[in-house]
Amino acid sequence: MAGQQDPSSPGLTGVLRGERLSRSFFARDVLTVAPELLGATVSHAGVTVRLTEVEAYAGQADPGSHAFRGPTPRTAVMFGPAGHLYVYFTYGMHWCANIVCGTTGAASAVLLRAGEVVGGEDVAAVRREGIRRRDWARGPARLATTLGLDGALTGADACAAGSVVAFHAPATEVDHAAVHTGPRVGVAGAGGDALAHPWRFWLADEPSVSVYRPAKPRPRRTSP
DNA sequence: CAGTTGATTCGCT
């Protein structure tokens, strides 16, 4: 078990403001990394997003994780070293981006669920034309689209020098009281005690974070 | 404003 973190300890552990996040930052327990990513920024293709909502996935211990059933060609990158992107395609049209965390083989990752654009707004405005600014990175697929992240970025090393994608620590201190956490809802395979963990983290009072609608069972189309 | 539904491809069984 990884060491517990003092809940009264605000913000990042041993990371300076605005500093680029290193591989060792991501190579810790995913539940430690996830809340520390709130307020941090992700930059790619001319746009920078400040993260306001993330969700942790704990590899093979987590029935909700793509890594639950072991490595597959798609999830192989999750089983690799921390600091690499795992970008998957879902619902036939959307890309969602994760950053791999923990030790090699742990297959844990943090899904980037929502954020606000804090840089490259002109680029984002073109890329997300017709979409309200508040919604540019509201939701994992919209966040990925606004950042220009897609399957081609899977495996990209966000910690390498000169990488096209980079994470940076919060420029300003994050109020610990603003960090909210809650259990995941609507996850297939729910029921295990491990799922009682608070996997989701978000910043309160952020316009880019809406009340997350739990996945509803799709009403089966009624046959006549 | 809130609730509901269709869209559309991939990965795994």
Next chain:
DNA sequence: GCGAATCAACTGG
């Protein structure tokens, strides 16, 4: 074949 870590459009009040 089926379900999915979703979004955007459309409906009615």
